[in-house]
Amino acid sequence: MGRMTGITGIDDVARAAGVSASTVSRVMNGRAGVDAALVERVRTAATALGYRPNPLARSLVLGRTQTIAVVVPDLANPTFQGMLRGVTLAAARDGYRVLVADTSEDVAAEEAIVRETRRRCDAVVLCSPRMPTDVLTAAVAALDPVVVINRSVPGIPGVSADYRAGIVDLLEHLAALGHRRLVYVAGSPSSASDAARRAGVAAFAQARPDVEVRTVEAGATFGDGAAAASVVIDSGATGVVAFNDLVAMGLLASLAARGVAVPAEMSVVGFDDIPFAAFTTPALTTAAVPVGELGELAWGRLAARFAGEEPEGDVVLRPELRVRESSGPPPAAVGRTARAARTGRS
Amino acid sequence: MGRMTGITGIDDVARAAGVSASTVSRVMNGRAGVDAALVERVRTAATALGYRPNPLARSLVLGRTQTIAVVVPDLANPTFQGMLRGVTLAAARDGYRVLVADTSEDVAAEEAIVRETRRRCDAVVLCSPRMPTDVLTAAVAALDPVVVINRSVPGIPGVSADYRAGIVDLLEHLAALGHRRLVYVAGSPSSASDAARRAGVAAFAQARPDVEVRTVEAGATFGDGAAAASVVIDSGATGVVAFNDLVAMGLLASLAARGVAVPAEMSVVGFDDIPFAAFTTPALTTAAVPVGELGELAWGRLAARFAGEEPEGDVVLRPELRVRESSGPPPAAVGRTARAARTGRS
């Protein structure tokens, strides 16, 4: 009520309007059945005093906060920035706010962070959670209104991109260009989306026995891509599919430094279509993952739950192949021999 | 207490441990002066029941939420992503969470969003607020624990980058390279940091009357930069300082499309040093604004306030010149004449 705090409470308004707090509450919440005259008096008093109901108190009694949590592994990653933005904008349209949490890729701390954050909110969106499947399954059960992005958990609404299909598209794109020796520069084996990508590689390899696809272990960063350059060059491949755009950019930079022309001598394609993929040199061919849309859809599922609807099955978005300048036909045999000779291999 | 809700409350623990709720509260908050035996019993009971104090109830009675708000004009902007990340990580280290709000560059809605968000938090960080100075000054007074990034408000702790000095550094860099006809591709006149940049241009112009600096109105996006290309070319300038890296990248793309070699025919420098500035072609010379650090410092000021310290004056970070490949000596006179002729000017 604000005895000594400068902020006006419901009792101040009640007193000013000459009614009870109950009535003020009813008016503020637009509940019908209040005398028009009183409504007017309360409105006037509230405005005059600049009264705004304390959201904390409302949350406590109502049992809902109008806030959802969004947990990401790394706020510096364009992919998660996009998801966060998608969720935030969509939720804001419906009057919900977002509490962010960055787990800093700390798998061990992830579950605790999620639990903690969840308690202050009505629901939570987990973006590409890193925790092991069993832990995730258990955690998610205790989190209830929850949606998971890029990770499938039985019985839990999930929205994800089809990384497997995306990789196949990329591989087929390269094969169609004439490449017969490809390499997949993989991400961390602990990443669920990398597992999906590897499955795509396997599926493609089976469907196209005429194309050789090797896998090189790398990581998910620009540095990992740059570091993988020599192994990629030595592999004798003419086309490379990177785990993501960051890795592809690292590869591009390292390749340029070593004088390997892209796409003349080697084609490089990425994954994600982060905002800057179109501006690399050469512009990166990639599979676009609509991260903002994933975020919006995640909110949509949550909103549906709040509205009492039953959770439906997973929604899966198919990445879209974006052909730009980093991919092209493989060099003629003589060109390849020349490079092989240059790097000291037969 | 959880009569029918499945969640355990403080009373459940009290009952299980055979003590009062007060004691449970004391134990949970690690308050000294509780019998060791009771502490043990309470701990055991709490663990057994999986009790976690309801943060909402604590917030209500304690008057603090352990949460701060971060309001940004646009979550898609790398600059704000960096600030958000800086604040979030720093705050998390001290046990604080972050509620994000994206105003979508809606100046009119900004104040309301800030007010609303602030009510659920203990403080707020305003990142480059767009509202007019008088509105900002008034708003900020009602928000109290608040820190403003990149906007100076008398009496309010602020942390900002010295855009003025950064522009001067960039201009001097170009002048030192030999350029005598420069153009500044400006951002929105309503942007406070653009005003600072223009002041830098003016200061430089005064100090170096031998160098001509024209200003071209543009904007803050990649598209704005691309659109400004023809005006820039027609200006006859040999060096251009863009409002930010995004604009510089747009310029770079457009210049490349028109066959203007950078930096051979024209030098282009950006501002901010966003994560991808190092990977453009040619790599962008820019003035690095440590956005993450701005965010961390913002949190630091808030933490100090929470600790009862008095707010100190503004802290200003000086951008650091990052010379890369997009800037170089101006073309020889004959070269310039050649281009001028090509574009139909004398």
Next chain:
DNA sequence: TTGAAAGCGTTACCAG
């Protein structure tokens, strides 16, 4: 239609 009173789950003050 309106108001009094009982919570929501926790902490803090004040006796004992």
Next chain:
DNA sequence: CTGGTAACGCTTTCAA
């Protein structure tokens, strides 16, 4: 050192 008992600010029965 411990346990009642008031708040915190609001919403919601329940009577009147």
